Amino acid sequence: MIPLDPPAASAGSHHRDPAALDRLFPDVYAELHRLARARLRGERGGHTLNTTALVHEAYLRLSEQTRSGLSDRNHLLALAARAMRRVLVDHARKHRTAKRGGGLRQVHLEEATLMVEERAEVLIALDEALARLETLDPRLCRVVECRFFSGLTEAETAEVLRVTTRTVQRDWTKAKAWLYRELDG
């Protein structure tokens, strides 16, 4: 098993300067956050939200900005996946802080509030579990970011991480098993 360095699996020698791309992370993050807020707010319940489209859109804008070539695509997508995780989890944390800080408008046991609270907690717990998983097996963590946070398919994930689809399938199964156990415990 080849240990992979965060934040992305694709930091191969053929990249001109992967570190330069990694410095884009804040931009990717900001862009995604902006897009996510705009989109998610428009969707009722978010059920029709297309995460992949969101990530790809962020990627397109960034690649325009950086004039990075096609060979950087995988690296950027891995970055975007990671950024997506941060966007969502940060939002969940903010939500919890606001709640604990009191001063919330609703005091009723509100359906939407309940759902939001519960989901915020789950996302934060997931993020913490992922951090632990990363120390054990960084690639599993990357797979979760691509599949769950970015909504990439197995084949796309395999391309981004430069492994076979079969490896992605195995990793994804293992990661889910590990995370469900952690979240439950």
Add this chain to the structure above:
Amino acid sequence: MADLLDGLAMGARARWARVAEVFDAAAEAPPDERDRVLATRCGADADLRAEVEALLRSLGRDEDFLDGSAASYAAPLFDPAPPGAAGAPGAGGVSRIGPFRILREIGRGGMGAVFLAERDDPELPQRVAVKLVHEGAPSGQALRRLVEERRILASLDHPNVARLVDGGLTAAGEPWFAMEYVEGEPLDRYCDARGLGPEERIALFCRVCDTVQFAHRNLVVHRDLKPSNVLVTAEGEPKLLDFGIAKLLCGPGVAEDPAATGPGPRLMTPGYASPEQLRGERVSTASDVYALGVVLYLLLTGQHPHRPRGGSSHELPRALLEEQPEPPSRCVAADPGRAGLERRLRGDLDAIVLKAMRRSPDERYPTADRLATDLRRCLAGLPVSARADTRWYRTRTFVRRNRGGVALAGLAAALLLGFTGVTAVQAGRIAAERDRARQVEEFLLGLLHRADPHRADGRATTVRELLDNGAAQLRSGAPETPEARSRLFFALGRAYHGMGEYDRAVALLDSSYVLLRGLRGETHPETIAVANQLADVLRIAGRYDAARELYGVILAARRAEYGDRSTEVARSLNGLAMVLRMQGGYDGAEKLLREALAIDRARVAAEPAALTQSLNNLGHVMRERGDLAAAEALHRESLSARRALWGPEHFEVSVSLGNLAGVLRDRGEYRAADSVYREALELRRRLVGEQHPDLATDRAGYALLLHRRGEPGAAEPLYRQALAVHRRALPEGHPVTAATQLGLGRLLVDLERPAEAEPLLREALASRERVLPADHAQVVEARRALDACLAMLARAGRAGGAAWVAQTGDIR
């Protein structure tokens, strides 16, 4: 210190690598081999095994949120304001519910009110129907379930389901639900307003079943199906409302768990709720099937199955629990204006509706899908599972399905048409006659009962056996009345005709004709109907003189009875013309057919099928006269008319296809002919099976096409198959057999095998000489073929060896 931490981390990683490896192997092994895999891989390392097993267990749980998308999961976090933040709840004066602005109230019931509302967002104008329920605020536990249920329902994405758009609690804690707003009419009103017939109602209802099935597959039970929850849009699309809402409101554990003690609110509609719902027992998909049965009952009869009979409406639930509804057909029987409907409902539809409405869930259709399947089978005339328990029933369906002569080339069809044709004449006669009709019916159905067509291997064999049994019984004297005997001889004769067993058909039809002529007289319409059938078979069997004489009698009788411009006269003209054609009298045949065609064109609105017969026959005659363009046009017109009349899968369509293919071949359009022949052969094979002489005729025609376009090797086996069937099925010396022999004989001459060709060509010539004048083109054609064959044989004998091979070009 840092070294120590690194060391620990490295140890954990190494350990994990071990776990991961064993996990991969175990997860990919079939469940029953996992133990073995684990034992082999873990050995004595119990901790390793325990950890892998824990991981495997956590995969096995029905947790799935990681399989969704993170953004969808997190979406509520981005909602700017939770719904239900503003507006006074409940009664009058409500202006907002959740993110929706109330436009007007559109309904009100015991449980609450329904409003037309609009999303309060100028960029996303969305109209919804908001249901507000006046119930106490749910407890915390119930609320969590509510949220979960809402999530499932919102994911129920189907074009025929009005989607749950949103939902929540008002400030006062009252649940509300926003559904996609549908403009439409309730199912029953929609059907009544358009005067839809039972078939159309059933078709629409099947789509409702499909939608319910979709929801069931997604583990959502509707629980409150009724016509007012099925709206039909102006485009005719059914939309199901309020899916699962009843469960949301009942709360979990109440309606589902029989052990639950709390009564809880039961949201249902007594007239449609299943007995188990009324009793507060476990609700399942079978409860929806029950409600579907009630809806179907209502759609078909216009009445509710448990309509109170003068009693108070309080009695309704008791009736539901204790009484079996009367069959739909009996429900409409009281109305003499609906006798047709009663007949349509009696039998299959009665059984289907009642099966859906059985009091015990286990006895109903297991799924909405199965209910729809049975209805669709019923529409198609196939046996339905609701009645599958009796062999007797399957046989009857088999017969009814074949009434149109579609599937079995009119085998059983002919049988039953013969039967119904005669009994139709009887309708309205005195009771004594009706008894005789019943004798006929019992005899026929008894025959069919004994020969269960669904059990035998080959269709033709089964029907053949059935007919042979029938004929034998009839000859041995049962039934006794001459009228009944005459009818049965007729029915069986037609059936043999349909099977291509012409000699037997002639014998039986002749018996029928003789009996009936004695009973009714020679020119009585019933006698003439039988005579016409007999003449047709005589003609097809190649007994042209007898056929011609009989057609003459029939034509005269019909001109007197129905007038010169009647369809009956046109039919006889067709029959007579075909005899003339076979005997080489093309002028006379064309003249008769043009008269028939004029009659049929004038009467096409009333008798659309008749026209295709005249077109077809004139097409044959024009082809034989050498006017191929006219022949093609006539066959094309006939083909398209038949398709329009009966659809693509019909015996008569296959006849037209074969005819058209032959003309195209003769015109030299080999490519077009090839594809039409293939279509004809394929269709015939499906409809009549391999052993039917008509299929063999098309096969021989296709062989001729192959021969002409230079593939004699491929043509030979086709000819031989065709000839074998013709020899077996047709009387000796039949012109169709002769044509096949001629084709094969010529092919063999071209393949330089004159010795094999000679007997075939001699037989073909003899058959034609027997019925045609010596100078007839078909006789001349056969004689030339034989001469060429004999010349080749003579040269071969003279030159010896292979010398004649070089000269075969001359004889072609």
